[in-house]
Amino acid sequence: MTFDGNTRLDIGAKYEKDFRRTVLIVDDEPVNLRILGNILKEEYDIVFAQGGAEALTIIKEQKDFLSLVLLDLYMHDGNGYFVLDGMRDDDSLKNIPVIVITAAKTEEVESLRRGAVDFLGKPYDSPEVIKARVKRAIELSIDRNIIVETGVDSLTGLMTKEFFFQYAREYDKFHPDQQVDAVVLNFCKFHLVNELYGRTMGDNLIRVIAMTAREVARSCGGVACRYNADCFYMYIEHQEDYSLLKDMLVQRISDILSPLDARIRIGVYPDLYRSANLEQRFDRATAASNTISKNIHSPHIAVYDNQMHEKELYEARLLGDMDKALEEHQFMVVFQPKYDITTDTPRLCSAEVLIRWKHPEFGFVRPDSFMPLFEENGRIKELDRYVWREAAKQLKRWKDLYGTAVPISVNVSRVDIYDPDLVDYLKQIIAENNISASELHLEITETAYTDSVTQIKGVVEGLRNEGFMVEMDDFGKGYSSLNMLTSLPIDALKLDMAFITDIAENNKEMSMVEFVLEIARFLGVPVIAEGVESASQYLLLKKAGCDIIQGYYFSKPVSATEFGHLIEKSRMAAR
Amino acid sequence: MTLDSLRSYGADVDDGLQRCMGMEDFYLEMIELGLADDRFENLGQVLKDNNMDEAFEMAHALKGVIGNLALTPLYDTLCEVTEHLRKKDAMDYTQAYAKLMEQRQQIINL
Structure with missing residues (x-):
């Protein structure tokens, strides 16, 4: 690993003002000690030792402050190898760099082998050479320690x-x-x-x-x-x-x-x-x-394996094709009707706008293949806005055709909530199509609520102030606290599909549904059950007091034209 | 003792002075300290006792100091003696020792 100019620690620039580094000079000759000390004292704090044993004691005592040891190899109390070996054998000392001073060429290699980082000759080189080599040895040692520190995970040693x-x-x-x-x-x-x-x-x-x-x-x-x-x-x-x-x-x-x-x-x-x-x-x-x-x-x-690879390639293709698909209107909106079941005869009251992608090569692509993908890759906002625009346009068309329409609901993704432009964008769509905000219901998933209560509360309040109706989608999937529910401004609770699948008379799932209905009653909002596929589910939900039903039992998602017919039929029935 | 007198004695004053960061007083003080070393006297006795190991240690140490002070003639003599002692040459060291003591005195007298 190397450090380039930008990441290199410039100890001269960074630390000189803050503190001075400490260098230990070990030599048994007072004259030599003083000459070396005199050379280095301007830039470093100097500690002296006049023998190997004394040096090791000082090194141990001051190991956290010592930046370098300048060690004379040849001393009367045993040579400097004693110090080198003592430092190398102690994990807490071996990272302190040592420069040995020796007149004998034969000792140079041996001292490097025993852990010295550099050597200086005798008689001493010029002060400039000594200073430069001391500085360099300290810098290299800092770099090495940084590599050790940053290269190893402290918990595992990996x-x-x-x-x-x-x-x-x-x-x-x-x-x-x-x-x-x-x-x-x-x-x-x-x-x-x-x-x-x-x-x-x-x-x-x-x-x-x-x-x-x-x-x-x-x-x-x-x-x-x-x-x-x-x-x-x-x-x-x-x-x-x-x-x-x-x-x-x-x-x-x-x-x-x-x-x-x-x-x-x-x-x-x-x-x-x-x-x-x-x-x-x-x-x-x-x-x-x-x-x-x-x-x-x-x-x-x-x-x-190959299958995963194909999935990866397929997803890459879908992502790559998205712009063109938006441009060429390959995405189509469909409408799944919602029926009010509080009256004797179920009455068409709304529809959820869903999306279909007719890919020129792959045919119909399932929403669960591309929606999570676009979400992960930050493209969902564009798709959501496309759907909102298409939905609003369609509302206007029905109103032009039949003189009336039912409100329809669109999905608002989690990322949309954090978009400061959200309210303005929706208002603009409403205005452009000459429809009212109360006709466009917004479904916001429950888990978005639990992400950041404060944020979402503000956004939802803003939307409701403009007249939009907000439905909490997938209720039961997240972990809303009862406390949070009471403080949230919402217009409807939409039960998570998973609750409905297994409901039966007096079973656990049914009790959960009844419990949610109780909560809704307490909050004074209607409950919408989606994924209702059978007569028995419908009857159970009706009996329990559920307000609105969406699912195959009544109708699969239908095209705009088909839904138009349903509106017309419903209008005739109301007369 | 002055820089000039040292120079005329044969010391490499520029080298020694540079090693002392150009500080004249410090250089002269180090020379006095280096020359006052007891081991100059003790070396004579150790040589007389034919204790080659200890004599080598002393000569080697003195060489290290005098070298740094750039007192060239005395340093050269010390180098010569040290090398003989390193090889444990069986020879009469009297003359060489007398020479280095005389050189040392010469500097003290400057």
Whole structure:
């Protein structure tokens, strides 16, 4: 590892004003001591020792302050090697640099071998030479200590990620034909270990995993690093079988933790043809590990395969095609009707606007293939706005056609909440299409509420002040506190689909739904149930007092034209 | 003792003075200190006792100091004696010792 001009520590500039470094001069000749001291005293604080034993005592006492030892090799009480050996054998002293002073050429190599960083001749060189070499030795020692400090993770003793990547790059340079694997090892929900068993236990566990990773890496000809809190990277020669790593982890961890709690996911990317760069290889190993559930009960291994590669390429294509798709209106909005079931006959009252992508090459792309992808890559805002615009335009068309319309709801993603422009943008759409804010309902997912209550409260209040209706979507998926619910300004609760799937008379799921309905009644807002697919679900929900139903039982999502017909039919029925 | 007298004696005054950061007083003080070393006297006795190891130690140490002070003629003699002693040359050191004591006195007298 090298330090360039920008990262090099300039000790002259940085520290001279703050403090002076201390140099120990060891020589048994007072004249020599004084001459050297006189040369260095302007720039350093000087400590003197007149023999080896005295020098070692001083070094031990002042090890935290000493920047350098200038050591005369030839002293009457035993030569300076005694000092060099004493320092080398003590871990707390061996990082203090020593320059030996000797007249004998034969001693130079030996003193370097025993730990000296440099030597000076006798009679002494010119003061400028001595000063320059002292300064240089101190700088190099600082750099080396920084490398040690920054290169090693203090908890585990493994390399840090920066040092690891540097190492891996060097390795690649010198072993271009070696097949190597990128391995990512991650302990899922590690915070639970800390919470359940305490920090000390958590630290111990991390150390055990680190030790195992290092041991396996070494035995496979490679290195390991701690990438972050609970994630480790390994860069090792290609292995056909990773059961050794898995078995060792189980065995080591079982000493301190039930193996059932060892939720370790191991992702492997074998790069047999060096087709990807280093970062990509670890990204792919991570992608492989992400295919394993976070709720496993023992270490699991996933090797990056063709299927994952195809998925990666497919996703890259989708991301790349997004701009064109927006331009060419490949995204289409569809409408899933919502029915008010509080009256005897269910009545069309609204619709949720959903998105479909008709890709020219792939055909219909499922929203769950591209929505999370766009979310992860920061593109969801553009898509959301596209949907809002299309929805508003459609509302206007229906109103023009039928003289009336029902309100429709659109999704507002988490990132939209943090967009300072949100309210203005929505107002602009409303104005452009000559519709009213109360006709555009906004669905905001519950988990966005739990992210930052203060932020969302302000945003929702702003939206409601402008007349928009705000529905809390996926309710039950997040962890809203009852306290938070009472203080939130919302117009409807939308039950998470997962609640509805398994409801049956008097079962646990049904009790949960009833409980949510109670909360809604307390808050004075209607409850919308989505994902209702059967008559029995519908009847149970109606009986329990649910207000609005959305789902295949009534209607699948339909096109704008079809929904227009539904509006028309509903208008006729109302007459 | 002055820089000029040292120079006329044969000392490499520029070299010695530079090593003392150009500080004349300091240089002269170090010379006095170096020449006042007991080991000059003790070396005679040790040589007389034929204690080669200790004689070598002393000559070597004196050489180190005198070299730094750039007192060239005395330094050269010390180097010569040290090298004989290092090789444990069985020879009569009386003359060499007398020479270095005379050179030392010569400087003291400057």
